[in-house]
Amino acid sequence: MSNLPGKRIVLGVSGGIAAYKAVELASRLVQARAHVDVVMTEAAREFVAPLTFQTITKHPVHGPVFEGWSEQARGHVSLAEEADALVVAPATANTIAKLALGLADDMLSVTHLAATPRGIPFVVAPAMEPHMFQHVATQSHLATLRSRGAQIVGPAHGRLASGAVGLGRMSPPEEIVAALDLALGAAGALSGRRIVVSAGGTQEALDPVRVLTNRSSGKMGYAIAQASLHAGADVTLISTPTGLPVPFGAKLVPVVSALDLLSAVEQHVSGADALIMAAAVADYRPATTADHKIKKHDGPMTVELVRNPDILATVATPGTLRVGFAAETQDIERNARDKLQRKNLDMIVANDARLAMGSDDNAVTIYFRDGRLLEVPTAHKDVVATRIVEAIAELLEPRG
Numbered sequence: 001m002s003n004l005p006g007k008r009i010v011l012g013v014s015g016g017i018a019a020y021k022a023v024e025l026a027s028r029l030v031q032a033r034a035h036v037d038v039v040m041t042e043a044a045r046e047f048v049a050p051l052t053f054q055t056i057t058k059h060p061v062h063g064p065v066f067e068g069w070s071e072q073a074r075g076h077v078s079l080a081e082e083a084d085a086l087v088v089a090p091a092t093a094n095t096i097a098k099l100a101l102g103l104a105d106d107m108l109s110v111t112h113l114a115a116t117p118r119g120i121p122f123v124v125a126p127a128m129e130p131h132m133f134q135h136v137a138t139q140s141h142l143a144t145l146r147s148r149g150a151q152i153v154g155p156a157h158g159r160l161a162s163g164a165v166g167l168g169r170m171s172p173p174e175e176i177v178a179a180l181d182l183a184l185g186a187a188g189a190l191s192g193r194r195i196v197v198s199a200g201g202t203q204e205a206l207d208p209v210r211v212l213t214n215r216s217s218g219k220m221g222y223a224i225a226q227a228s229l230h231a232g233a234d235v236t237l238i239s240t241p242t243g244l245p246v247p248f249g250a251k252l253v254p255v256v257s258a259l260d261l262l263s264a265v266e267q268h269v270s271g272a273d274a275l276i277m278a279a280a281v282a283d284y285r286p287a288t289t290a291d292h293k294i295k296k297h298d299g300p301m302t303v304e305l306v307r308n309p310d311i312l313a314t315v316a317t318p319g320t321l322r323v324g325f326a327a328e329t330q331d332i333e334r335n336a337r338d339k340l341q342r343k344n345l346d347m348i349v350a351n352d353a354r355l356a357m358g359s360d361d362n363a364v365t366i367y368f369r370d371g372r373l374l375e376v377p378t379a380h381k382d383v384v385a386t387r388i389v390e391a392i393a394e395l396l397e398p399r400g
């Protein structure tokens, strides 16, 4: 689940044309149930009226250090003292320079100086003309901020308001929200852990245009990758083509077939704290893959299938927690417990394949090696994924 609900976010908006996108950013943060305090520079007010932010956040917008100052109505450092995170978006070249130098002549720069020594997440989203961004001064100021723990998001490549094309567009608000969410979870239950998750249904080629596959959507594996990221893990997501957006911060390893998946797991599992095999791996693949499209002919056609390797049985994972999935349509508990033992897993997540595959919701039972079980009733896969990740974090805890 997101780390944003209930968090107090200071959103610093400086004076670039991308200030209008900060409105959407504020809106997304509010929708994520964060409390958002907006601080605008004087230049930012030339681009967007404070009333817009005030209406969206339902809180007064701050600006000059002395404006409406009183001890009760939040002194110059009270915003900083209460903040759980500081985001500056868009960050102009001027504001980036000011923050790097430690100037403190408006509420945004004062809040930065007063808040960041507390070690709160600090996200900076630069937006400016490409030559301003590439200038050695801007680059050195960004390096300074990075060295102090700031997370620099973007800028993105594309067309700028001036008509120039290059590196300088503010990153999309959803990316900034995702980066902030990750930063807020950095000290979470999986902090410092490396998690490898497989997701999606494998595709076994018959010929260049046809595959044998299954109904797995990849949603459960992607939700587990996202929940692991939110809990502070370093996540490698080995995925078949799913069309799902890759969770921000995950390292994607694209695969197609079961054999691809096997070699990707072999390559990435070394040193991982947990391997979570949420992918639906084909048990069989065509014995041969035709070089050209197979032509139809009269009468039935027979395809010979051969066994795919059992990935969890094949890959050596010393010191890695092993989590399997059992998608069954009958005798779910018996099949799951059997697989748990046979594959020497630490835990197995069992679900009814007919309900789980493709759906946004899922209900699962988690069986543990020591005989315990945990029922997770029907809920959105994001919620189920969080429960699974919590269970993994608990199992990892005693391993140090």
Ligand SMILES: Cc1cc2nc3c(=O)[nH]c(=O)nc-3n(C[C@H](O)[C@H](O)[C@H](O)COP(=O)(O)O)c2cc1C
Pocket (backbone or CB within 6 Å): 013, 014, 015, 016, 017, 018, 041, 042, 043, 044, 091, 092, 093, 094, 095, 096, 127, 128, 129, 132
């Ligand atoms: C139309 C217009 C667009 C601008 N866009 C940007 C921009 O995208 N990025 C930037 O760094 N500066 C931009 N500037 C320049 C800043 O507004 C200027 O450097 C200002 O002093 C920034 O103040 P601030 O950092 O306190 O907000 C723009 C100026 C104008 C007039």
